Amino acid sequence: MRIFITGGTGLIGRQLCKELLAEGHELTVLSRNPTSVPLKCGAEVKPLASLGEWHAALSFDAVINLAGEPIVDKRWSAQRKQVLRDSRVALTEELVRRIAAAERKPSVLLSGSAVGYYGNCGDLMLDETAPAGAGFAAELCRAWENAARGAEKFGVRVCLLRTGLILSHEGGMLERMVPPFKMGFGARLGNGKQWMSWVHIEDYAAMVLRLLRDGQAHGPYNMTAPNPATNAEFTATLAAALHRPAPFVAPAALLKLGMGESASLLLEGQRVLPGKMAAAHYRFAFPHLADALRDVIR
């Protein structure tokens, strides 16, 4: 297949490129830094510097849309919120306009979203039928999904990837967590009761490949492992995997003071289950957190 990927240079995108190239697909990756594409994604991957370069005669069989400015790195000022929206929602709207204008349209669009779609839900178990929640992250995900659904009216099959916390040894959340844990400064966040719906990056990529191939797959998919953990469990399991104690607590008030509204990403959570993947009999390589963590920090 000829596949166009936005966000292909990112943590998830690089893993997908590796696996898609191994299957013999022909890849084009959107990047603001096109010269980095062959280095990050593979020598044979073609770069596209802007969506404006996708002219009507260029044809792709599938599109994977993952682009987005990092959401945890900075405080959510009004300006930062706009950057987060533009890099996801406005970019996706532009992508759908390119799909609409294409002479030969892709058959499928797999488009990003996150488990933050559900908002802060306490201990409720959430499959794909659960409604959208409240708060900035939930609103962002809902608008991002709605923008992607715009491709449906052009006959494109759309899958929405409600992505959990990616566990990878190449970056992401663990890149920030592991160094302090290794130094013995591991800490539970707030009361530690908030749920963390995680997924090993290999399972994530395998699920994406399945959604690409399965012509019946459409709509939202919870891209998470079947055993989410509370923050307290996650902290203890990571500490055990690193053979270090994690005796500390990062007080919620301190995190809110330092991070403002974006502290909600750490202090709130959602207990998400991969309902549709389970129904499709997907067998997780890493269903349990201890095994997944041991693998990525090996």
Ligand SMILES: NC(=O)c1ccc[n+]([C@@H]2O[C@H](COP(=O)([O-])OP(=O)(O)OC[C@H]3O[C@@H](n4cnc5c(N)ncnc54)[C@H](OP(=O)(O)O)[C@@H]3O)[C@@H](O)[C@H]2O)c1
């Ligand atoms: N990693 C996770 O745990 C996780 C969890 C839930 C949801 N997600 C979502 O899944 C997507 C991929 O995650 P990731 O961890 O792979 O992200 P990442 O490593 O931060 O990569 C982000 C990608 O988005 C592109 N990008 C960033 N800002 C852009 C902009 N303004 N315009 C165009 N492209 C832009 C970057 O491309 P260039 O810099 O090359 O232009 C890069 O390829 C993100 O949207 C993220 O919000 C990730």
